[in-house]
Amino acid sequence: MKFFYKAKQGLDTIIEGAIEAASQEEAVSWLVKKNLFPLSVVPETDSPIAAPAGGAAASVRVDSRQILIFTQKLVTLARSQVELLRALEIISEHTVPLRFKRLVQDAAAEVKRGKPFSHALAKYPGVFSRLYVVLVRAGETGGSLATALQQLVAYLERRQQMRDKVAVALAYPALLSVVGMLSLYVLLAHVIPRLAVLFTGNQEALPAITRLVLSLSAAAQQYWWGAPLAVGGAAGMIFVLKGSPLVDQAWERLRLRIPVVGRLLHNQQREQFCRTLSLLLGNGVSLVNALEVALPLAGSSRLQEQLRRVRQEIISGASFSASLARTDLPKFVVQMVAVGEESGRLEHVMAEVGEHYAQEAETDIRLIAALLEPVLIFIMAVVLGGIVMAVLLPTLQISEMVR
Numbered sequence: 384m385k386f387f388y389k390a391k392q393g394l395d396t397i398i399e400g401a402i403e404a405a406s407q408e409e410a411v412s413w414l415v416k417k418n419l420f421p422l423s424v425v426p427e428t429d430s431p432i433a434a435p436a437g438g439a440a441a442s443v444r445v446d447s448r449q450i451l452i453f454t455q456k457l458v459t460l461a462r463s464q465v466e467l468l469r470a471l472e473i474i475s476e477h478t479v480p481l482r483f484k485r486l487v488q489d490a491a492a493e494v495k496r497g498k499p500f501s502h503a504l505a506k507y508p509g510v511f512s513r514l515y516v517v518l519v520r521a522g523e524t525g526g527s528l529a530t531a532l533q534q535l536v537a538y539l540e541r542r543q544q545m546r547d548k549v550a551v552a553l554a555y556p557a558l559l560s561v562v563g564m565l566s567l568y569v570l571l572a573h574v575i576p577r578l579a580v581l582f583t584g585n586q587e588a589l590p591a592i593t594r595l596v597l598s599l600s601a602a603a604q605q606y607w608w609g610a611p612l613a614v615g616g617a618a619g620m621i622f623v624l625k626g627s628p629l630v631d632q633a634w635e636r637l638r639l640r641i642p643v644v645g646r647l648l649h650n651q652q653r654e655q656f657c658r659t660l661s662l663l664l665g666n667g668v669s670l671v672n673a674l675e676v677a678l679p680l681a682g683s684s685r686l687q688e689q690l691r692r693v694r695q696e697i698i699s700g701a702s703f704s705a706s707l708a709r710t711d712l713p714k715f716v717v718q719m720v721a722v723g724e725e726s727g728r729l730e731h732v733m734a735e736v737g738e739h740y741a742q743e744a745e746t747d748i749r750l751i752a753a754l755l756e757p758v759l760i761f762i763m764a765v766v767l768g769g770i771v772m773a774v775l776l777p778t779l780q781i782s783e784m785v786r
Contacts, residue, residue: 387400388401475488486507521663567767650740651744652683657716665730
């Protein structure tokens with residue numbers, strides 16, 4: 384059985400790691416034999432990263448904004464000295480989405496039976512992230528649940544703000560794309576057929592671009608149902624294949640290779656990784672456990688594998704910064720981590736690194752929005768200009784023949 388430990392070596396040094404032992408007593412004895420003074424020895428099943436099986440509850444999905452509102456309400460009630468059980472009952476009474484209402488009621492029932500709040504949240508991994516559960520558990524253990532919830536609110540607000548910025552930046556390009564597609568359909572299905580009667584003579588004499596547009600117009604009239612069918616099929620395929628490891632890896636590689644977009648994703652992933660580590664370390668979670676929780680947020684599967692090796696090296700006694708130096712993370716991050724380790728302010732340093740990446744991500748969002756608009760306008764101008772030329776060229780030919 385695996386045990387995570389925190390022990391004192393000498394007068395000032397505190398080390399963390401994991402060992403295999405038959406019992407907690409055997410683990411403590413092993414530490415004492417190594418001239419270490421055990422501060423905590425926790426079995427893996429009781430560590431902050433462990434979560435009970437969710438069963439059917441694991442399949443529940445809730446909008447991220449609803450989770451933020453739920454946490455904000457909890458913080459408000461906690462500040463008003465309302466006990467947790469009563470706070471959950473009050474929130475459930477005013478929760479509108481039925482799925483989330485049942486979730487809150489279930490959490491209240493678990494707390495009423497004497498279960499920890501974090502245990503109730505861990506039943507819903509599709510709703511509450513491991514970071515959320517671990518921070519709540521750390522707050523419960525340290526008697527500072529309200530503080531942990533406040534930190535979660537700040538973290539969730541930052542993530543929601545980033546999502547909103549992306550949505551705002553893409554709103555106009557998305558509207559432009561929809562209007563352009565609708566305009567193209569109207570032209571091909573309704574306008575071009577009325578003009579086609581002018582060119583019913585020798586089709587071979589028509590310019591190639593005109594013949595192409597007439598063919599597209601005929602297809603748009605005859606197979607108009609193909610577009611919604613294709614869109615629906617693509618959406619269904621995405622829904623079915625979503626979560627498949629092969630599809631996720633292929634989509635990840637594709638996104639990361641797109642200029643600017645790849646850099647934006649890298650910055651967002653590193654920001655979440657650094658902020659998560661900062662939050663967990665600031666709430667007393669060991670670096671070993673914090674790394675395991677933050678691993679899925681690190682981005683690429685290659686970097687995640689590297690960070691798993693870093694975690695194992697830390698368990699073996701290596702320093703965090705020395706292990707990070709052998710990963711794909713920038714030297715800037717490694718140097719900042721080294722400074723944080725030396726000063727004992729690692730959680731603050733990771734928060735500063737996360738803020739740096741957040742600013743870089745915002746710059747990338749503005750750049751993508753600025754690039755998308757002219758590119759889409761140019762594409763629409765080329766397509767619509769091509770259709771106009773397809774109509775004008777044979778018209779000019781007819782005019783020349785009349786003269």
